[in-house]
Amino acid sequence: MTTHSHTGPARAAVILAAGQGTRMKSRLPKVLHPVGGRAMLDHAIDAAEALGCERIVVVVGTHSPEVRAHVVARLGEAAIAIQDPPMGTGHAVLCAREALNGFDGQVVITYGDVPLLKAHDIAPVFEAADALSVIGFEARDPGAYGRLVIRGGELAAITEAKEASAEVLAIRTCNSGVMSAPARVLFDLLDKVGNDNAKGEYYLTDVVQLGREAGVPTRAVMASEDAVMGVNAQSELAEAEALFQKVQRDTFLARGVTMPAPDTVHFAWDTDLEAGVVVEPYVVFGPGVKVASGARIRSFSHMEGATVGEDAIVGPYARLRPGARLDRDVHIGNFVEVKNSHIGEGAKANHLSYLGDGQVGPRANIGAGTIFCNYDGVFKHKTTVGEGAFVGSNSSLVAPVTIGAGAMTASGSVITEDVPDGALALGRATQTVKDGWAARFMQMMTAKKASQKK
Incomplete structure (x- = not known):
């Protein structure tokens, strides 16, 4: 205590x-x-x-x-x-x-x-x-x-x-x-x-x-009437929440947090925003969030149990779950979910990715559609992406696995083994091309559809 x-x-x-x-x-x-x-x-x-x-x-x-x-x-x-x-x-x-x-x-x-x-x-x-x-x-x-x-x-x-x-x-x-x-x-x-x-x-x-x-x-x-307000019904609980949120908003505005539409931002009891943070409309802070000066939290993002470093950008439509730790100048973009992962300085994951139980090195780039496949149905496993690595779009990294510093994965790859520093890993099926097949198929199916209408 x-x-x-x-x-x-x-x-x-x-x-x-x-x-x-x-x-x-x-x-x-x-x-x-x-x-x-x-x-x-x-x-x-x-x-x-x-x-x-x-x-x-x-x-x-x-x-x-x-x-x-x-x-x-x-x-x-x-x-x-x-x-x-x-x-x-x-x-x-x-x-x-x-x-x-x-x-x-x-x-x-x-x-x-x-x-x-x-x-x-x-x-x-x-x-x-x-x-x-x-x-x-x-x-x-x-x-x-x-x-x-x-x-x-x-x-x-x-x-x-x-x-x-x-x-x-x-x-x-x-x-x-x-x-x-x-x-x-x-x-x-x-x-x-x-x-x-x-x-x-x-x-x-x-x-x-x-x-x-x-x-x-x-x-x-x-004391003020608001301070001593008791809660006995759901309507009063909602009223208490509204009063609590107003105090939080006023506190952060006075501290120097920029909020163009403060009434749309929802805070937790322990939210910690430094002066110079920008919070766009419709952001939800769950418990345990700390955001450093210069960071921008873009609209429709949801965060809890997360730490955001200076000058980082989160969202729009991003989700930071407990254990997410973003260093300085990290970019986490739209429809990216981060859970129990440390994202190093300057690293970027701008689109449609799940980063769970991972370590991403400084200045690494996580391509759109990347998934850290962290769960085997019983245990969680760690994915490590080295400094300056480039993970191609639509890559599935099956943990435990390490992508070395400066390494690359080709788009659409399923990576199941460690990739050495500076190497390129390809883990996808060989492409086969059948000339004229699509045209013949469409001609056949169009004729079949026409015959059904008679």
Whole structure:
């Protein structure tokens, strides 16, 4: 786990991820749905790590073993707390108490379905070490949100909309659900929360009133409505994706990336484009892409797990799959697919080729229609093309095979053996010419067709 240093008391995060997510109507658990190519739950964990939380506990339900497995794979078994059965948000946080045993510091409670909330949005809750702090936001449409009642600079109450007076309903400052408090204070207050309500659940929001009665300072800090947006349905997932993409586009434009039609470009959470990159319309960046300055990504290209060097040209209609590594000034053209291959400086594959599990030397030329035949049905094998080699159009290179430096393959060849440096390899059938055959054939078939029409 990557943590970031900070001053002040130790920090921990409790991430609530035990909801059923039934409104998503999906076989995939809600918190594992991606935004920017990354599970919403991972966005929440990223924020906790960036805050410097030394302990992160994810509260999961028994109905989603996939969520538990996801957390264990990233954070380990110690990060798991089980809520069974679900009895409200207050109960969910209490389920994390054992996992936080011995922790003496501040605890922040966040949510696995709030993917746009970043560390810098959450950080202000830690500024008052002894206080119970709640993140609020100014709602465009307060509707059914709980209202934050603030008096004299302190948070006086969180009032649910269905229980609010007309005066409180007029308040536009709403509750995000994210809060922080000293661990000891938080769990002492949660022990006092009752479930005398319509749903018979233990509500986290009740700790505000209980805290005020116990003399605990209570305060609200503000974030944007977009940052605290929760996702409960597919339409909201699409809205969160759109907001995420806008931030990415604005970030890259400000960095100096040229995009004539930014609204048509789709980014992942970890896309890394240097200043001076040009991205033409309708490009998709999957996770794990890094592009160096001066490179041009042309329209309708799709990339993931790939590195593109300075002044390289990719596309249009190119696909870079995981493990594709393009050095400086490489040209990968239309309908070329590169997977797990290193393409050396100045090498070119401009048309209709598949380069899988290969090594292409500097300034080599890969002709149109070339295939690296890398898979034998069980294992993958490597193709090596040497520096300055010329692979003729429509060549099939059957791996494992090496084309030497400066060597050539004749167009239409099937190459099954290594080609020495500087040599020419021909691997195609001998051409046979039969004079007059085509004319006689066409005459015969035309006459046959005519006879069928009678």
